[in-house]
Amino acid sequence: MKLTKYLVSLALIASWQLSTDNSLNAQQSASTSTERFIENDNTGQWLNDPPAVQSHKKAKNVIIIIGDGMGTAQVYASVVAQKDASNFLRFPYSGFSRTYSNNKYTTDSGAGGTAIVTGHKTDNYHIGVLPDNTPVPSFLTLLRERGLSTGFVVTSSVLDATPASTYAHVPHRKMYDTISLHMSQCGFDVMIGGGLSNFRPENRKDGLAPLDTLRQRGYDIAYSLEDMKNSKSNKLVTFFCENYYGPVAPGRDPILAEGTKKALEILTKNPKGFAMMIEGSQIDWSCHNNNAEYMEAELADFEKMLKIVLDFAEKDGNTLVVVTADHETGGLVLTSGDIKKGENECKYITDGHSGVMVPVFAYGPGAETFSGIQQNTDLLPKVFRAMHLK
Numbered sequence: 001m002k003l004t005k006y007l008v009s010l011a012l013i014a015s016w017q018l019s020t021d022n023s024l025n026a027q028q029s030a031s032t033s034t035e036r037f038i039e040n041d042n043t044g045q046w047l048n049d050p051p052a053v054q055s056h057k058k059a060k061n062v063i064i065i066i067g068d069g070m071g072t073a074q075v076y077a078s079v080v081a082q083k084d085a086s087n088f089l090r091f092p093y094s095g096f097s098r099t100y101s102n103n104k105y106t107t108d109s110g111a112g113g114t115a116i117v118t119g120h121k122t123d124n125y126h127i128g129v130l131p132d133n134t135p136v137p138s139f140l141t142l143l144r145e146r147g148l149s150t151g152f153v154v155t156s157s158v159l160d161a162t163p164a165s166t167y168a169h170v171p172h173r174k175m176y177d178t179i180s181l182h183m184s185q186c187g188f189d190v191m192i193g194g195g196l197s198n199f200r201p202e203n204r205k206d207g208l209a210p211l212d213t214l215r216q217r218g219y220d221i222a223y224s225l226e227d228m229k230n231s232k233s234n235k236l237v238t239f240f241c242e243n244y245y246g247p248v249a250p251g252r253d254p255i256l257a258e259g260t261k262k263a264l265e266i267l268t269k270n271p272k273g274f275a276m277m278i279e280g281s282q283i284d285w286s287c288h289n290n291n292a293e294y295m296e297a298e299l300a301d302f303e304k305m306l307k308i309v310l311d312f313a314e315k316d317g318n319t320l321v322v323v324t325a326d327h328e329t330g331g332l333v334l335t336s337g338d339i340k341k342g343e344n345e346c347k348y349i350t351d352g353h354s355g356v357m358v359p360v361f362a363y364g365p366g367a368e369t370f371s372g373i374q375q376n377t378d379l380l381p382k383v384f385r386a387m388h389l390k
């Protein structure tokens with residue numbers, strides 16, 4: 001079977017990569033020996049039986065949107081700041097997601113992203129692998145194998161934990177050299193973000209050149225927003241910066257909105273449909289900094305992308321859109337504000353992540369199944385049910 005072959009080949013890649021990186025093997029064994037909160041059968045099977053879809057219509061396309069660190073308070077801050085014109089108000093269904101990881105009450109973005117995009121809980125810092133390091137495929141990989149077009153857009157490095165969880169299989173999120181090799185081989189059609197550095201041989205321990213691999217595999221590489229807009233290729237990777245983008249407020253290019261438009265332009269060409277992951281990466285960073293101004297600017301940027309996605313989904317009628325977060329960041333509390341002026345008084349109680357439930361918003365065929373309190377690992381089986389797939 002195709003999937004079994006995939007898992008075996010990934011296991012081989014993973015074991016080879018692991019043997020080349022001894023410093024991280026130490027972290028790996030420390031992590032796997034950690035006492036776990038919950039039992040995991042480690043079979044690679046989803047344990048949940050998602051509720052039946054009420055609408056008979058099948059979702060042809062799926063877009064999973066992750067606001068990194070975006071809890072309920074962050075969403076409400078955006079609803080207020082947008083003076084009730086927030087795109088979050090356009091979702092007919094909403095619910096909550098429990099974000100704890102396999103070994104921690106409070107997840108990191110590696111385990112949080114992996115849970116959302118693969119449907120499996122894992123240990124903190126793991127990317128696309130179970131706690132025992134067995135690789136598990138993401139919805140992008142699974143749907144690509146079924147002939148759909150695939151891609152992601154992030155306001156971070158393409159190698160950061162959330163995007164990496166869609167294509168890489170490593171025991172630690174900081175194994176950037178290995179993660180970039182996995183990205184260069186994943187075969188997604190569109191990958192938009194920053195993070196050129198690890199793709200060049202001079203910046204790597206192994207001297208390999210995954211940038212050349214991408215070129216050999218037929219990707220157009222864009223180094224600026226203009227390059228990206230002008231590209232006529234149906235296979236596109238962007239490296240707008242060496243490592244990480246700056247915040248949007250001091251003048252970052254509108255990569256989230258423009259990247260989403262470009263990805264939709266390419267991915268919608270496939271009559272079989274498409275699957276896409278979009279991440280507002282810096283909502284998390286702003287909350288780590290306890291910086292409300294930075295946060296609201298990133299949320300406003302996120303809103304522009306949401307508008308593009310929802311306008312598309314409304315017109316299309318066959319697209320399931322799911323918006324959620326991997327975890328909350330900052331323990332944000334909105335103590336006061338001014339509704340008419342669109343102002344919030346923001347207080348943070350931590351510079352780290354918190355363990356609270358995060359919101360889930362859904363639009364399109366099958367959206368009704370996302371209401372209620374669910375596990376972060378329930379989201380993907382529900383997406384597949386909405387697409388009439390197993």
Ligand SMILES: [Zn+2]
Pocket residue numbers: 068069108109112284326327
């Ligand atoms: Zn995160």
